[in-house]
Amino acid sequence: MNNADVYRAPTLPETPDLPPRELVYDALDRDQARRGSALKLFALPAVFGGVVSIVFGLPFGALAAGAACAYAFTRQAKGPKIGAILRVDQGELLVFSRDMRRELLRLRLRDVADVRLDIRKIRRVQENGSLVAAERFASGTSGPEIDNARIEIVGTGKKGSAVLTDVFLAHMDATESLGKIRVFLRKHGWVPLDERDKAVSHLDAS
Numbered sequence: 541m542n543n544a545d546v547y548r549a550p551t552l553p554e555t556p557d558l559p560p561r562e563l564v565y566d567a568l569d570r571d572q573a574r575r576g577s578a579l580k581l582f583a584l585p586a587v588f589g590g591v592v593s594i595v596f597g598l599p600f601g602a603l604a605a606g607a608a609c610a611y612a613f614t615r616q617a618k619g620p621k622i623g624a625i626l627r628v629d630q631g632e633l634l635v636f637s638r639d640m641r642r643e644l645l646r647l648r649l650r651d652v653a654d655v656r657l658d659i660r661k662i663r664r665v666q667e668n669g670s671l672v673a674a675e676r677f678a679s680g681t682s683g684p685e686i687d688n689a690r691i692e693i694v695g696t697g698k699k700g701s702a703v704l705t706d707v708f709l710a711h712m713d714a715t716e717s718l719g720k721i722r723v724f725l726r727k728h729g730w731v732p733l734d735e736r737d738k739a740v741s742h743l744d745a746s
Contacts, residue, residue, distance in 0.1 A: 559628075559727035563720070565691075566638070567623040567705045568713055624704040626721065628728045635693065635702055645693055645702035653696040653733040655722050657689040657715065660708050689714035691721065696733060 623638040633652060635645040663685050688708035694701040708714075722732075 559724070561628055563626045563724045564638075565623040565626065565704060565717055565721060566621065567690075567707070567709055567717070622705050622707060626724065628725070631729075633693075633725070633730075635704070644704070645695075645700060647693075647695050647699055649725065649728060649730045651696050651699045652693060652725065652730060653699075654694045655718065655725065655732075656692055656694060657711075657718060658692045658703060658708075659687050659689045659711070661685045662688055662708075687711040691718050 621638050624644060625636045625638065625640060627634045627636070628649065631649050633645070633647050633649055634643065636643055689711045690706075690708050691704045691714060692701060693704070
């Protein structure tokens with residue numbers, strides 16, 4: 541026997557990676573983000589124009605107006621963070637608002653029946669080609685219906701439910717986030733209620 545084998549430490553079994561206890565859901569509307577980027581592109585020329593007005597001795601009011609426009613549009617484009625924070629602790633799901641100021645829901649995982657989309661149809665008004673801003677929407681036409689959605693966690697029976705955002709987002713963005721949340725909960729052992737019913741029916745049939 542090799543002497544090194546005597547002092548070799550026993551091989552310990554590998555511990556499986558534990559799923560993360562917390563998921564941060566930042567509700568992102570890509571359409572709104574694109575509009576915000578456009579506003580920022582407008583704000584930069586406004587600041588530049590104000591600076592040029594000072595360099596060439598134009599009235600100070602031009603600079604003040606440019607700075608005010610830049611601040612207002614950039615602030616509007618940024619906006620507050622919306623979403624939620626989901627945390628699983630010892631088989632219990634806790635849901636907080638994105639700023640952690642409000643508790644939206646507290647349920648045992650087994651009492652979560654489903655995580656689904658709350659869908660609302662909207663019809664946007666399309667602008668016409670007028671160069672006058674006030675007339676673009678006044679004589680605009682109605683566009684096709686589109687789906688907006690927000691994510692809702694539903695409890696079994698009268699256990700309660702909660703929507704993760706007050707606002708409705710683009711359906712595609714909400715669907716993508718819905719999938720991530722369901723995967724997060726499944727890693728902690730959650731099974732949707734309809735799948736539990738199917739499993740019981742399958743066992744009864746066998």
